[in-house]
Amino acid sequence: MSHGPLMLDLAGHHMTQEEREMLSHPATGGVILFARNYESPDQINELVSEIHALREPSLxxxxxxxxxxxxxFKEGFTRLPPAAWFGQLYNSNHLAARHYTELTGWLMASELRSVWVDFSFAPVLDLNRGVSEVIGDRAFHTQPAIVADLASAWMKGVHDAGMAAVAKHFPGHGGVTEDSHLALPVDRRRPEDVMMEDLMPFQRLIDGGVEAVMPAHVIYEKVSPDLAGFSSFWLQEVLRKRMNFQGVIFSDDLTMAAAGEAGSYAERADAALTAGCDMVLVCNNPEGAMEVLEALSDYSDPASQMRLLRMHGRKRQTKEELRLDPRWKRAIDLIAEYETSPSLDLGLE
Known part of the structure; x- marks a missing residue:
């Protein structure tokens, strides 16, 4: 059974029989986990192992x-600094900032791989323009070149741990005030501003081999009338053709308020896939996920299925092996430095 085009979620710490049946549906290709699914490293290790064992190739x-x-995942995992902390370090010591960012990317990915999670939806490549509360300190910096530099370092660390990277939110969520979880954001900037500034970090990571991209639920009204994640212009003309991206395109969550512009859940999934997404996310709405499963029962895209194979984790250290790795001690010392001097006066929300 190949990877289907839908990524869905689970209700709790363990799979129900109904969830097992949904995950066994041919239209399912992946699972996204949330805090409600996490209790401890041992519990999440068992849950992920059970998910992987359901079918071949594994979800x-x-x-x-x-x-x-x-x-x-918090208790039992290292609490990681926000991306903006590395950007602030970059202002005073760019070499140290790149090193720390790479090390933290490696730690994040290594800890997730130790419990068999395939990848994290990171890094965020949005620019902190000081207007988007939902982005805020999730952004590395205000300057495209610095965001590109730090995100590339993060990706190198992630790759060293055997994990794929996901660049988001294409082409850039930092220029709107609205939270797309709750409203429909409209970016009214000139096309050349978006193309010359916001796209630069994405191009750098694409050139560096990033495996996946997630588009924003934002309308760039002077470029295309559609949300970026439902826009063939953004996904096929710009991302695939102009930027030569060959990896996976994940939709953002189709249950977010902004995605409602595209219609029912089945219509949203169809619009995203038609525009160029390889996999769509439907979270926190089992009925919506079931609607999409039924609508996509006969869906098949061999090219997408081949691309999705790249998202599987490639190597793994156990928790015990990880703590014997000298990089782990250096990373923990770095986090301790952040905790004693978080320097959160960054002009963020």
């Missing part, structure tokens, strides 16, 4: 483990 398992305020 891909993901989580949002950016650091800062977006970190789903």
């Amino acid at each position: 891909i398992v993901a989580v949002d483990q950016e650091g800062g305020r977006v970190q789903r």
Whole structure:
């Protein structure tokens, strides 16, 4: 059975029989985990192992483990700094900032791989323009070149741990005030500003081999009338053709308020896939996920299925092996430095 185009979620710490049946559906291709699914490293290790054992090739398992305020697994995992902390370090010592960012990316990925999670939806490549509360300190910096530099270091660490990277939120969520979870953001900037500034970090990571991209639920009204994640212009003309991206395109969560512009859940999934997404996410709405499963029962895209194979984790250290790795001690010392001097006066929310 190949990877289907839907990534869905689970209700709790263990799979129900109904969830097992949904994960066995041919339209399912992956699972995204949330804080409600996490109790301890041993529990999440068992849950992920059970998910992987359901079918062959195994479903891909993901989580949002950016650091800062977006970190789903906490107790038993290292609490990671927000991306903006590395950007502040960059202002005073760019060499140290790159090193620390790479080391933290490696730690994040290594800890997730130790419990068999395939990848995290990170890094965030949005620019902190001082207007987006939902992005805020999730962004590395205000300057595109610095965001690109730090995100490339993060990706190197992630790759060294055997994990794929996901660049988000294409082409850039930092220029809107609205939170797309709750409203429909509209970016009214000139096309050349978006193209010359916001796209630069994405191009750098694409050139560096990033495996996946997640588009924003944002309308760039002077470029395309559609949300970026439902726009063939953004996904096929710009991302695939102009930027030569050959990896996976994940939709953002189709249950977010901004995605409602595309219609029912089945219509949203169809619009995203038609625009160029390889896999769509439906979270926190089992009925919506079932609607999409039924609508996509006969869906098949061999090219997408081949791309999705790259998202599986490639190597793993156990928790015990990880703590014997000298990089682990250096990373823990770095986190301790952050905890004693977080320097959160960054002009963020």
